[in-house]
Amino acid sequence: MNDDHAALSARIDRTNELLQRMLAEVAKTPSTHAIFVDAGYLYAAAGRLVAGTEDRRAFDLDAEGLIEALIDKARTIFADSRLLRVYWYDGARRRIHTAEQQSIAELPDVKVRLGNLNANNQQKGVDSLIRTDLESLARHRAISDAALLGGDEDLVSAVEAAQGYGARVHLWGIEAPEGRNQAEPLLWEVDSQRTFDLDFFKPYVSRRAAPAYDATATRPTREDVRFVGAQIAAKWLAARGREALVELLPGHPYLPGSVDQDLLVEAEGLLQYSLRGQADLRRALRDGFWEHLQAQY
Numbered sequence: 001m002n003d004d005h006a007a008l009s010a011r012i013d014r015t016n017e018l019l020q021r022m023l024a025e026v027a028k029t030p031s032t033h034a035i036f037v038d039a040g041y042l043y044a045a046a047g048r049l050v051a052g053t054e055d056r057r058a059f060d061l062d063a064e065g066l067i068e069a070l071i072d073k074a075r076t077i078f079a080d081s082r083l084l085r086v087y088w089y090d091g092a093r094r095r096i097h098t099a100e101q102q103s104i105a106e107l108p109d110v111k112v113r114l115g116n117l118n119a120n121n122q123q124k125g126v127d128s129l130i131r132t133d134l135e136s137l138a139r140h141r142a143i144s145d146a147a148l149l150g151g152d153e154d155l156v157s158a159v160e161a162a163q164g165y166g167a168r169v170h171l172w173g174i175e176a177p178e179g180r181n182q183a184e185p186l187l188w189e190v191d192s193q194r195t196f197d198l199d200f201f202k203p204y205v206s207r208r209a210a211p212a213y214d215a216t217a218t219r220p221t222r223e224d225v226r227f228v229g230a231q232i233a234a235k236w237l238a239a240r241g242r243e244a245l246v247e248l249l250p251g252h253p254y255l256p257g258s259v260d261q262d263l264l265v266e267a268e269g270l271l272q273y274s275l276r277g278q279a280d281l282r283r284a285l286r287d288g289f290w291e292h293l294q295a296q297y
Contacts, residue, residue: 031081031144034137035070036130038150039090045151045174045181049198050205057265059207063088063104066204070172071109074147077170077194084143086110087133089126093240131158138165147172148190153183159190170194174201213274220271222284228267229288236289237296245293252290263289 043061044054051059067086074083088104088111095114097105105112113133115125130150135158137143146162148155149172159169171190173182175197187193220228236259237245248259255263267285268275275281 031078032084032142033074033078033081033145033147034084034143035074035086035147036134036149037067037070037086037088038126038130038148038152038155039088040126041150041152041181042174045176046201046205048181049175049177050201051207053207055261057208057261059205062204062206063100064107066201067104067107067110069200069204070147070149073196077147078145081145083109084137087130088112089115089129091115091124091126127152127154127158130155131161134158134167134169135161135165138162138167141166143167145170149173151182151186153185156183156185156189159186163189163191168192172196211268213268213272217273220273220281222281225267225271225275225281225284226288226291228270229263229285229290230292231270232263232266233289233292237293245297248293249297252294253286255286255289260286 043056046061047054047056047059053059067088071083071086086109090101090112092098092101092114093116095116097112097114101112101114104110113126113129115129130148134146134148138146138161144167146167146169148159148169151173159171162169168191169189170192171182171186171194173193173195175195248256263285264275264282275285
């Protein structure tokens with residue numbers, strides 16, 4: 001009987017010794033964090049806060065400076081942790097980097113991941129990319145903490161997946177001039193919340209000056225404007241393909257707001273004439289745009 005007790009005691013001692021070794025190894029292993037940025041949310045919320053608009057064409061974003069500021073903020077919050085990298089999620093036509101996205105991808109410790117953009121300039125597939133990365137990194141114990149800058153309710157599943165593997169997810173948000181710009185279910189699921197205010201973003205967002213056109217310039221004819229609309233439609237179709245055309249056609253004769261605004265801005269640049277307040281010319285522009293697209297279908 002005494003021998004049994006002695007053997008049991010020895011096994012307990014060995015188990016305790018193994019546990020102590022494991023705890024010592026864990027203590028030696030530094031915590032690791034990563035920053036996940038939903039660029040669609042960032043541009044919309046920061047643009048609205050600083051420049052008063054969500055339209056990316058109306059303001060410039062110093063992405064390099066902002067990323068450095070986010071890294072510094074994370075270094076303060078996760079004081080005993082090292083940065084794995086910053087993940088930057090955005091949309092692009094056919095998932096081909098724009099010049100701006102390419103410059104961001106070239107920054108140290110930054111990984112750009114691209115979803116697609118549909119005909120209405122809406123991101124597709126970005127939330128699933130965030131979920132895949134969050135879940136994979138948490139499952140492989142590559143991160144202990146994730147700072148997520150986003151606001152879409154679809155990110156809830158990404159948060160739950162990462163938490164299921166033991167990672168803590170910290171939601172970072174951007175101050176909203178009115179109400180909220182983050183989904184409540186997302187706020188409920190995360191481990192902590194933090195909101196960055198106007199002063200944080202001011203150094204990195206600047207509104208672009210509106211182009212000035214010669215007020216004495218000759219007013220173009222409706223046919224001139226219709227022709228420019230067709231030119232832009234040809235360029236639009238070449239860049240986006242027939243899949244985007246199929247998405248756009250059911251809305252005829254109306255264009256999604258983002259497409260209509262792109263059409264207006266590009267036409268004014270080609271004509272060197274402002275079409276603001278020129279309802280008849282804007283109708284001619286849209287007519288030319290639609291006529292070309294319908295002829296190709």
